[in-house]
Amino acid sequence: MTIQNLKNKKLILFEAISGSRAFGLATENSDTDIRGVYYLPKEDFFGLNYVPQVSNETNDITYYEIGRFVELLQKNNPNILEVLASPEDCIQHKHPLMDLLKPEDFLSKLCKDTFAGYAISQIKKAKGLNKKILNPVEKERKSVLDFCYVLEGQGSVPLKQWLREFRSSETKNGLSQEQCGLVGIDHTKGMYALFYDHSGDLHYKGIMQHEEANQVSVSSVPKEEKPVAYLFCNLDAYSTYCKDYKDYWKWVAERNEDRYNVNSGHGQNYDSKNMMHTIRLLQSCEQIFKTNALNIRVENRDELLDIKAGNWPYEQVMKKAEGLIQSIEHYHSVSTLPEMPDLGKTAQYLIEIREELYL
Secondary structure, three states: OOHHHHHHOOOEEEEEEEOHHHHOOOOOOOOOEEEEEEOOOHHHHHOOOOOOEEEOOOOOEEEEEHHHHHHHHHOOOHHHHHHHOOOHHHEEEEOHHHHHOOHHHOOOOOHHHHHHHHHHHHHHHHHHHHHHHHOOOOOOOOOHHHHEEEEEOOEEEEHHHHHHHOOOOOOOOOOOHHHEEEEEOOOOOOEEEEEEOOOOOOOOOOOOOOOOOOOOOOOOOOOOOOOOEEEEEOHHHHHHHHHHHHHHHHHHHHOOHHHHHHHHHHOOOOOHHHHHHHHHHHHHHHHHHHHOOOOOOOOOHHHHHHHHOOOOOHHHHHHHHHHHHHHHHHHHHHOOOOOOOOHHHHHHHHHHHHHHHOO
16 A cells, blocks of 8 residues: 555545644745545455555655544544644645544543653653763773773772883883783672783783673682782773763764754754754643643744754753643643543544445
8 A cells, every 4th residue: 555545546534734834833944744544445444454554755744544543642642633633724635524533532631641751751862962962982992991990009090001000120011911810809899809920821811801801801810929909890880881882872873964963063962953842742732731722833933943943052941841841740730631532432433434434
């Protein structure tokens, strides 16, 4: 089933321009997104060819089968509720049967989780992006050696520095980690006695056996040997670093370079377009609980586009988001909306639509 098939067979029930153009946030560079609803030919619906959703390759044109559409409305899915609440000037086609489906029959207190819950997840994502931009991770990966320290006096010295600077009658040019041997110290975590094999005859395992090692190595050391130092390995810090390294470079590999360059250009260290839509979602959620209605055409276009342009400092955007979340909590607590949509009533609308379509 393709979008063209749906149109050729006149199966489209509803079609509207959505996204930024429906919200009143379009600029000269905005794409035109289309969302719609269709029904399947009788033999496909009752047979084995049920197709719940059809999209084009870029997903900027998407149609939902009427049953799937009602199911998502019952779950208070924000994108689907916004399609149903499309402004009249955005609706390109509407079958009379679609008049049975009204936003007020689906709006419920579930919107707090679906609208605000999603927005909060995006805020956390924005904070994570802020952290990544402000704290880039060097491409050259650190090893466990970088998290080892040698006790010295009342303090400690990084292991690599200590190895480099160690001097004795036997070793003029520092020590090699490969000729070191470690023995764990009882009743401690991460503490080791460090021995050195000047002759190379004792075959110690070294402090680490390869660059990707996730812990230090311990060796079998003769009892008569004396430690040259005591070493502490902060494996907890190394584990955290490994996770941060993996996450950061995965993000670099997958990020949208055009959007990243825009965000870097305005210097606010957050995804400004994403945060604009996050604020918009929170405002829609607040409106639902204040008015028991959903009007997706924004009233603060200039403010939202200002956020998108990166003209708001990160802290100011976060403060606005936090204020909206507090307001949503208040209006949700006094809202007269039902806890959830009336599933029986709204399912009956679907039955009536299908009965008319499949007469």
